[in-house]
Amino acid sequence: MKTFQCNCKDKLILFFESSHCLSCGRAVGIDDNFDQVEPYEFDESTGFYYKKAYPKVHYQKCDNNAKYQVCNGMVNINTHALVEEDDDDAEVLCFACRFNVTVPNLNIKEHIPLWRKMETAKRRALYTLKVLPVPLRNTTQDADNGLSFDFITDRDVNDHFTSQLPYHETVFTGHDCGHITINLAEADDVARSQTQLAMGENYRTLLGHFRHELGHYYFDQLITPSPSKHELCKQYFGDDALDYQAALKHHYENGAPANWEQTFISSYATMHPFEDWAETWAHYMHIIDTLETAKNFEFNAAISDAEKDENDTEKLCLPQGRQYFSSQTSITEILEEWMKLSVILNSLNRSMGLPDAYPFVLTDAVRKKLGFIHHAIHNHLDSLADLEDNS
Ligand SMILES: [Zn+2]
Ligand SMILES: [Zn+2]
Numbered sequence: 374m375k376t377f378q379c380n381c382k383d384k385l386i387l388f389f390e391s392s393h394c395l396s397c398g399r400a401v402g403i404d405d406n407f408d409q410v411e412p413y414e415f416d417e418s419t420g421f422y423y424k425k426a427y428p429k430v431h432y433q434k435c436d437n438n439a440k441y442q443v444c445n446g447m448v449n450i451n452t453h454a455l456v457e458e459d460d461d462d463a464e465v466l467c468f469a470c471r472f473n474v475t476v477p478n479l480n481i482k483e484h485i486p487l488w489r490k491m492e493t494a495k496r497r498a499l500y501t502l503k504v505l506p507v508p509l510r511n512t513t514q515d516a517d518n519g520l521s522f523d524f525i526t527d528r529d530v531n532d533h534f535t536s537q538l539p540y541h542e543t544v545f546t547g548h549d550c551g552h553i554t555i556n557l558a559e560a561d562d563v564a565r566s567q568t569q570l571a572m573g574e575n576y577r578t579l580l581g582h583f584r585h586e587l588g589h590y591y592f593d594q595l596i597t598p599s600p601s602k603h604e605l606c607k608q609y610f611g612d613d614a615l616d617y618q619a620a621l622k623h624h625y626e627n628g629a630p631a632n633w634e635q636t637f638i639s640s641y642a643t644m645h646p647f648e649d650w651a652e653t654w655a656h657y658m659h660i661i662d663t664l665e666t667a668k669n670f671e672f673n674a675a676i677s678d679a680e681k682d683e684n685d686t687e688k689l690c691l692p693q694g695r696q697y698f699s700s701q702t703s704i705t706e707i708l709e710e711w712m713k714l715s716v717i718l719n720s721l722n723r724s725m726g727l728p729d730a731y732p733f734v735l736t737d738a739v740r741k742k743l744g745f746i747h748h749a750i751h752n753h754l755d756s757l758a759d760l761e762d763n764s
């Protein structure tokens with residue numbers, strides 16, 4: 374994730390989540406291009422916002438931004454009006470909020486700060502995807518293959534989601550044909566930590582949930598439609614024809630097999646090839662997002678100075694950090710940078726008395742799976758097949 378900068382005299386740093394500039398006080402947000410967090414001027418006479426350089430283009434805060442401050446989305450009224458022309462009741466929603474089908478029950482005011490955490494994680498997950506050459510469309514744009522979200526719960530926010538709410542069906546976090554459900558309980562630190570301890574996991578975050586479930590979605594988008602890619606995928610992740618319910622039952626009764634760390638990124642990944650793919654996909658996203666963040670702060674200058682290729686910038690011609698989203702950067706380069714950075718990250722955390730930021734080991738087997746995902750995203754699986762044939 375890059376950081377951004379206000380154009381006021383203090384040139385203050387703006388973060389992806391910023392909603393106003395701490396120096397000039399102007400509203401800050403991101404428009405439907407979902408690329409740039411920037412300041413907006415407010416025109417009292419029209420009641421609309423505009424960017425200083427384009428005073429004639431009118432923006433309005435996303436309804437979820439204006440009413441609940443759960444996003445920092447700004448909506449271009451000129452283009453948005455064309456879409457929602459005849460519907461007076463239609464909400465004005467930003468790029469990220471248009472993926473939502475169900476938001477938490479807002480009659481319960483305690484849900485709002487938790488929903489905000491959900492949206493923050495969701496927007497970050499979407500931002501990384503937006504830069505990659507993968508489809509990212511909501512169900513209005515693509516009824517058959519679009520992506521959508523439900524943020525719901527079957528439990529009571531007032532006791533950290535311990536008691537079951539009456540007349541509520543059980544809510545499972547998961548993915549079903551492009552529709553992702555995340556239980557609001559996962560946004561509650563107490564509830565999530567309890568689950569994490571009960572499951573013996575060393576990492577459980579909202580962002581991780583989003584990236585994992587999105588992994589399932591992209592399996593359907595990138596792999597399933599092509600029999601040849603699907604066959605190749607099975608060589609890396611195993612045969613996904615394996616009965617899912619039986620695998621689930623086996624996993625919860627017996628746990629992960631011995632020495633699973635040699636071939637899987639997490640214990641949960643051992644459950645079924647679909648879960649192995651989703652877990653590995655989530656790690657790929659964590660890795661490239663974090664590398665971009667580090668590069669943004671020139672944090673890795675110390676890491677890679679010794680072996681910096683003078684032609685790197687020429688070769689890629691990409692803004693700081695963007696090379697990790699490019700097909701021209703090999704998975705080997707990405708993982709080499711990541712190994713150095715993750716050691717620094719973990720050491721920084723230990724200095725603060727915190728658990729390791731990245732408590733995982735990337736064995737050769739896991740690296741190969743990450744490589745497969747890298748090639749799947751950049752649609753280079755053919756070259757991977759060639760490599761395999763020649764090796
Ligand atoms: Zn400012
Ligand atoms: Zn929004």
Ligand SMILES: [Zn+2]
Nearest residue numbers: 585589648651
């Ligand atoms: Zn899963």
